[in-house]
Amino acid sequence: MLKKLQTKHISLIAGAGLCAFLAGAIVSAPEIGKSVGQWLKPRKIQPEQLSEESKAKSPVFALVSQSPQERAAKLEALKEGAKSADRNRARYLLASDLIERKQAKPALELLKGLEKDYPLLAPYVLLKQAQAEELLGEEGKASDLRQKVVKEYPKQAAAAKALYLIALPEYQDKAIAEFPSHPLTWEIIRKRLQENPNQPQLQLVLAKYAYDQLGIVPVLDQLANNSTLKPEEWEIIGTAYWENSEFGKAATAYGKATRTPQNYYRVARGLQVGGQRAEAVVMYQQLVKTFPDAKETGTALMRLAEMATVRKDALPYLNQVISKFPDKAGTALVEKIKILQTQDQKAASEALKLLLTKYGNSEEAAEYRWKMAQQKAKAKDYKAAWQWAEPIPKNNPNSILAPRAGFWVAKWASKLGKNQEAKQAFEYTISNFPYSYYSWRAAATLGLNVGNFNTVRKMNPQVVPIQRPLPTAGSETFKELYLLGQDRDAWLQWQTEFQNKMQPTVAEEFTDGLMQLAKGENIKGIDQISKLEDRETPQEQAEYQALSKQITYWQARYPFPYLKEIETWSEKRQLNPLLVTALIRQESRFETKARSTAGATGLMQVLPNTAKWIAPQIQFDTKKIDLQNPNDNIMFGTWYLDHTHQQYGNNSLLAIASYNAGPGNVSKWLPILPKEDPDEFVESIPFDETKNYVRQVFGNYWNYLRLYNPEISQIVSKYSAEHPELPLQ
Known part of the structure; x- marks a missing residue:
């Protein structure tokens, strides 16, 4: 598979840039003249649940990629239509654009009463009204609107923004207690810690929810000096250190946490990375003894083999891995073969046979087969090269080598004069590995209109821009904000909802990647979306495979900024x-x-x-x-x-x-x-x-x-639908 940039991209506690993003849209509360009773009357209108189909039909969502100047006239026309979701969206987006240009009065006209017609974004409508009132110097009205958001929508993420902007100590306390994962809450905490750093409970909130924000490590360092912390709190600190690649500090913190397989492993690994070899060996051995069947134990055994001072002393550890941890058996067998090749050729051959048969679907088996195929091809024995490479795409379809092997099977078949088999193998590569460089080479070799090395420079393919994809996780409110391009509020809403950062589901990780792209964090967004292919459990792999069949996944992985x-x-x-x-x-x-x-x-x-x-x-x-x-x-x-x-x-x-x-x-x-x-x-x-x-x-x-490009997209879809087989030698 395509492998992604493994850059560790960290951005922690709110600094000036984050503050600007966080508080970029200031808030307010509703008109004073209307009673709470009227405002709270239950409404029959139920917001339509968004789908890719309904999203695609929305003329407003289609305008989000345009500049405010480009879309203004179209939104004006849409806001005059009959009552509908898109009329509400047009009013909200047009008002937002006007507020950005500090045109508060026409924005207020558009927003007047919109909270009733647009229940999905009602608290955000009120916050927009407050922002407009503040631009007009109406601080009292703005404050009333913020208060109303807090009162009428106390559990919604918009309330956290109102609490932040009201800025009274009791309201800030409420934000910390009820919205610890909201980025504006982190800003409240950061300011309090500047005034009084000795507040471990506030530091723990940041360690748990803001561990991936710029500036967290000094906070963790101060927190780690506290001797009264509980084991579960030490685990929070250890995890935050670990996520920031502070492995030595993480090992110390995990050492004071509850002894779980993961915590044991991370203590040992932190010690190993820090050069404390003997201590690391002891901790790995304790893990193996205490949790013999945990998945971390398989990795610990591999580490013990790696750290063996005498190579043959690694064999008992490797044998344990092979017998008990099949997902790591391929790696263990390769290491075993390397050791045995200098000691026992017969045993090495038996280990190799086991690798290619019982563990033939491992990455290590694919790598060995490819190595042999290359050797045979170099010797111009294309028949043998074909035989060695042919099982790779079938046994190891998720391997980075699979499309490469499929393509070169076609090339070698062509060299042997088997042109029909070559064509079939090229088609197989396009069908099964449409994302791969080798799929392009196959398409070019077949004469498709995709360009080749000598012609691609001059080509000018038609490009059809896309709307934002529908996020796969999050509330309908979040999805609406995201699709309307309200990126600050969408991010604040998402962070409040996203409580599972340490172990996100596939859907959550994809959605978080989309939000990173929307914020302009392109490295982080592309990396998150790409690394979904590395999910390990069968359920997660199934979820990834289903997601990867959607064009929206690949378009997010290959975005089009600038x-x-x-x-x-x-x-x-x-x-x-x-x-x-x-x-x-x-x-x-x-x-x-x-x-x-x-x-x-x-x-x-x-x-x-x-x-x-x-x-x-x-x-x-x-x-x-x-x-x-x-x-x-x-x-x-x-x-x-x-x-x-x-x-x-x-x-x-x-x-x-x-x-x-x-x-x-x-x-x-x-x-x-x-x-x-x-x-x-x-x-x-x-x-x-x-x-x-x-x-x-x-x-x-x-x-x-x-x-x-619609033409090539259609061609690739056609090949994928035909499911050609890879020809056998």
Whole structure:
């Protein structure tokens, strides 16, 4: 499978930037003249439960991706229609846009009485009214509206925002007690801790609910000095440290927590990472003895084998893993084979046979088969290579090697003159691994209109933008806010509801990834959504497989930020905009402030010296270069990508390789790598980083093409529906 960037992206307690996001929309409370009794009258209207189908029919949701200026006239027309959910949405969105432009009076007109017509967002309507009143200087009315939200919607997340903005101590106490997972509550706590740091119960709230926010580690450090904490509180601290990669500190905290398999393991692992080998061995052994059947025990046995000072002393641990923990048996067998090869060839052969038979569906079995297939292919024994590779896609369909093996089975079949079998294997690769780089190579080889290394630069595929996907978790209120593009309030609502951060369901993790993307946290969002494929339990894998069959999952995994800038500069440079997007996703995951150790900056990771070299050639003032500005970065990056294409006769394979490895290295490779077959050229690139980079960029390109271009999307769906078989040798 496509593997994702495993970057640990941490953003903790509310600083200035978070405060701006948190409190970006200020709140208020309703008109004073109406009685609470009238306001609380039960209404017959039940909000329609959202579905992808109903979402797609909404003309308002379709406008969310447009700027306020672009959508204003359309929303004006929609708000004049008959009473409907979309009329309510149009009024709310139009009012929100007006408030952002500080046009409070027309916003209030739109919001007047909307809380009755739009019960799903009623407290948020009141908060918008309060915000508008505050803009008009009506502090009293704004305060009344906030009070009404607290009184009439005391259990809803909107109440936490009202409590925060009322800002009275007793209201803040209520927020801490009732909404500990709300980000504005964290801000209240942070301010209180600045005034008086010695408040362990407040620190514990942050440790439990805000462990992934910027600045948490100093809070944990102070909390860990408290000698009165209970075992369950030490576990909270240990987990927060662990999630922030403070493994040594986590080990100390877990050592004071209740002894569970996970806590035992994390104590031992923390000690091992910290170089306390002997102590780690003791803790791993205690885990094995106390919880012999726990899943953590299998990992502990592997760690003990890894730490054995004499290699043969690892064998008893490995044998225990093989006999009791089948999910780790493949890894244990590989280690056992390595040891036995120097001691007992017959036993090593028996272990290998066991790996390929009983544990043939393990990643290790796939890796061994692929290694053998490559050896046979190098010796031009394509029949044997085919035989070794053919079981991989069937036995190991979730392996990263599966699409690669399927594709090369087709290539080797072609070399053997078995053209029908080759065609069938190419089709099998597209059908079963539509997300893979090798699916693109198969499609290109079959002559489909997807571009190849020599033509992809000049292509300009149609791109159909999408609406936001319907989140798979969360309340209807949260989903409504998210689909309306009300990202601050949607995030506050979601954080309040998302109580299961440590062990999220597949649906929750996907939804949290969507929210990260909506906030502009593209690295974190893409990473969260991508790593769903690594879920381990059968139920979780089944849930992931069901989700991964939805195009919305893949479109979230391959998002389209900065589309306008990409299209503008791609057109100017005569570059395929999807190729540019693919390169940006690989270089920075759309993080405008990304910076490499070498100083490469921004979306396309442009080096400052490179930008200074380019600037005079495009009549750009070098003093005005801002590589963190998306438009400027794409301007410079596309110029350089065009330059690399010109260097290599518009061959995108060489241009992309040069973008990563530099023109000097590519020039060295050209005389010595196979030129007749571009696929063999890619496999022969001597730098693993560049080899993977080429495959990842073109894999990204293929995914953007199949997900956003209707023609190719339809073709891929057709292949998937036909379910071709992989031909046998």
